[in-house]
Amino acid sequence: MAVRMVQDRTWQLQAACRGPESALFFPPTYAERKDERDAREGHAKSICALCPVRSECLDYAVGVGEQHGIWGGLTEAERRLLVTPAPT
Ligand code: SF4
Numbered sequence: 001m002a003v004r005m006v007q008d009r010t011w012q013l014q015a016a017c018r019g020p021e022s023a024l025f026f027p028p029t030y031a032e033r034k035d036e037r038d039a040r041e042g043h044a045k046s047i048c049a050l051c052p053v054r055s056e057c058l059d060y061a062v063g064v065g066e067q068h069g070i071w072g073g074l075t076e077a078e079r080r081l082l083v084t085p086a087p088t
C-alpha cells in the first residue's frame with residue numbers, strides 16, 4: 001500500500017503550492033537568516049494548512065525520505081521526528 005502511495009503522484013495536480021509560490025517551500029540559494037527562514041516557512045505552512053492533499057503529500061515525502069523543503073506542512077527536521085524511533 002505504501003509503495004502504491006509513493007508511486008501515485010496524481011495528487012500533485014491538486015497541490016496548493018503549484019505556481020510561483022512553490023519557491024517558498026525550499027531554501028534559497030543564498031544564505032538565509034533565521035528570521036527570513038521563519039517567515040518563509042511560516043508562509044509556506046499557511047498554504048499547506050489549506051491544501052486538499054496535505055496528507056498525501058506528507059505520506060509521499062516520508063515514504064521517499066525527502067530530505068529538503070516543506071512537504072505536507074512539515075519541514076525536513078519535523079519530518080525526521082516523525083520517523084525517528086522513540087528511545088527505549
Ligand atoms: S501540503 Fe503543502 S507542500 Fe504538500 S502539496 Fe500541499 S501545499 Fe504543497
